[in-house]
Amino acid sequence: MTGLSPLVGLDYASVAVFALTGALAASRSQLDVVGFIFIACLTAVGGGTLRDMILNREVFWVADPTMLAVATVAAITVFFTAHRLESRYRTLLWLDAFALAVAVPAGVAVAFAAGHSWPIILVMGMITGCMGGLLRDIVCNEVPLVLKQGELYVTCAFAGSPLG
């Protein structure tokens, strides 16, 4: 993993922000702290896990379990502070778009480093960016944001792509 440090930085940032969105969704579903941590971790690592399984790489958080600690800390933070937010849904929307703009380049960079063709690189960016949030919305039984906010998602993804 040495020499890939900006890539790792992107992964950490997207894990943290996606974990925040997962914890906010758990807060909207009025779960207990176990549910917060569960949904936060699922959202945080879901997209990257699928990317790594499809590309047959070692899954990124198996290589570096600190990722899960970051997600857990984010979940616990939200557990104790979410009630102070004026609108959890609006915060969720903004964070989800922000996480997407960070996760897409992380996915793109991984696929690029593995020497894949550009359509696969693009698709891996999308999978890393969308699938965590999709899992979060399915488990919380909400209409997936990626389907309600298609245009926004595409805009964020393209905004994020060149960073990869």
Add this chain to the structure above:
Amino acid sequence: MTGLSPLVGLDYASVAVFALTGALAASRSQLDVVGFIFIACLTAVGGGTLRDMILNREVFWVADPTMLAVATVAAITVFFTAHRLESRYRTLLWLDAFALAVAVPAGVAVAFAAGHSWPIILVMGMITGCMGGLLRDIVCNEVPLVLKQGELYVTCAFAGSPLG
């Protein structure tokens, strides 16, 4: 992949027909064009992706990204024509059964070529045939067709198996 051309033909056919069912489901959920393409691709490659991840093969659309282009074209076609259909649900049912009868032999052939035992070959046929549609129905929050139409599914699967 050379020497496997009938197999690849089956894969293309099942990708195209499953993409049509995914786009029809997106149409029933009144999504935008991004949603059409997303659900079409998910339905089209979902079953085969799971099959390849379980068998530890290279995922078929990573080896051949044209599959995703086929699914995207099918999605866009449905986006501009679905409103002309008399009954989208009836069309969806028929196409889903047809896709199953094509995807099962595709899955069977892959597992057979990899030298697996017959129970695994059968299960891989079922996974390739059912899982794409299951993902489509979960994401669109509908009762999975595979559960509503169990007998039909089994009939189609057995009709398709000998082709593999």
Add this chain to the structure above:
Amino acid sequence: MTGLSPLVGLDYASVAVFALTGALAASRSQLDVVGFIFIACLTAVGGGTLRDMILNREVFWVADPTMLAVATVAAITVFFTAHRLESRYRTLLWLDAFALAVAVPAGVAVAFAAGHSWPIILVMGMITGCMGGLLRDIVCNEVPLVLKQGELYVTCAFAGSPLG
């Protein structure tokens, strides 16, 4: 697989008990026998399949397809007997907790045998224990038990861990 026999025994037990919970969920959703077998197999092998895909091991039921036969027998048994139960939901809750206490050590043992660090070992125990039931609840469109019963889950998981 030789020399791992207690591990295999745990896997069989968790497959059988999870299959029973899957078949009970199918009974609550009034599915036909195909639906019973489908949900039972999905619940029985879902968690372990995800564990093996993430750890890049051969998936346990591909190595030993008897697991699927065990799940199918459990499904058919429940199909013919579930109507005699006084409360299917209560039975489901108890069996789910019991399956968890068996599946967690199975997951822990696999990750331990593969030489992973302790956070990964713990997470693999949780994935093996929770994910089958989560898939069952998502496909049957119920609120996931893992989210409704967070504390119970954690208790069962910790009760089961030392056995691993």
